[in-house]
Amino acid sequence: MRYAAIDIGSNAVRLLLCHVELEHGETHFRKGELVRIPLRLGEDAFRLGRITEERATRFIKTMEAFRLLIEVFEPVAYRACATASLREAKNGEELIRRVREKSGLNIEIISGKEEAEIIYSNHVEEHLDPIRAYLYIDVGGGSTELTLFDHGRLIASQSFDVGTIRWLQQQVPKERWEAMKNWARDQAAGRGPLTAIGSGGNINKIFKMVGRKDKPIPYERLRALYDELKVHTIEERMELWGLNPDRADVIVPAAKIYTGIMKAAQISEIIVPQIGLADGIVHRLHEERAVMKP
Structure with missing residues (x-):
């Protein structure tokens, strides 16, 4: 189909x-x-x-x-x-x-909220350790969606108006940034070590840049890349990493958002299955069609 x-x-x-x-x-x-x-x-x-x-x-x-x-x-x-x-x-x-x-x-x-639910429809966690806790992090231009699940159960989901385009336009107040990190910190409390699952164009690009293939990206490696990216101009990022102009600017706030959330929730690594909202939409469409069949 x-x-x-x-x-x-x-x-x-x-x-x-x-x-x-x-x-x-x-x-x-x-x-x-x-x-x-x-x-x-x-x-x-x-x-x-x-x-x-x-x-x-x-x-x-x-x-x-x-x-x-x-x-x-x-x-x-x-x-x-x-x-x-x-x-x-x-x-x-x-x-x-x-x-x-x-x-x-x-x-x-x-x-x-529905955006987070559709992204979650990819059900990446079904192919991972069923007894662990995971935090989906989807960073877009206008918002970041966070979804926590533990032992295969959806625990909490929240959308925040923190995105890469907003960040470039200096439209992310400090209190909003802190509220998102506090939510991640509170949800992670008492759950043992969490693993992040990253979605969105920027984390997919970062995944290719660090050359991890099928392996998770350690927090330290992601943080090091962020520290390296932010000291270069857009033109230098385009030259050094072969980034397109529309990626070379937003990748820095994206990396900041991912590392900020991971640090707040004490997450040591992020899995990047290279999926996003469009993939979740396809999963939803297929599930709905399966239900409709006699």
Whole structure:
């Protein structure tokens, strides 16, 4: 079966085309194509409170292109979800209406809580030690979603308005930053050693940069990379690490957020399964279809 998922984030919008196959009684999710366009809707939404016409036009054109790709792929179902930038933009609903009229795509604006739940739908923990506690950390341009589970049970989930685009625009007050770290610290208390599970474009890039392959990234290695990245200019990061311009700036606040949460919760390593919201959407679509079958 084929599914399509659109993740409309504050830094970039992504289209995931995914194949889901049953082999020897196990379900396998195989990414066909992932198209990423760095529109940076959050730069408008968080600074101005609305999406400018110039960026809105680019967004609509992107959605029209995504619709054509979806039609060629012929999935059994698709879902498009928008997160913090369209949640906060005063003209978010109007923009969604314009996209629907131009392309026929239906976009949902989801809450931070639902965003965390969809990311959790990837169920990475099912393939890990069932008696340990894990903290999902998903860092986006506009928000960070934290989900704690212990012994295979979901314990707590919280969304915070702390993201990489907000950080670059100096829109993360100290009290909000401290509140997120305190939440992680409080949830970790008395649970023994936690392991982090990281999702989002920046941690995926960091995972490749440190060359860990299938191994977790130790906190010390992540912290060392952060310390190295932050002393270089954007141009130097592009040259030294081969980063694209739209990654070279946000990767520093992303690394700060991951290390800050890990330090607060006394987490010594982070697993990076290279999944995100779009992958969770596909899992949800497949689960819903399985339930609908007679």
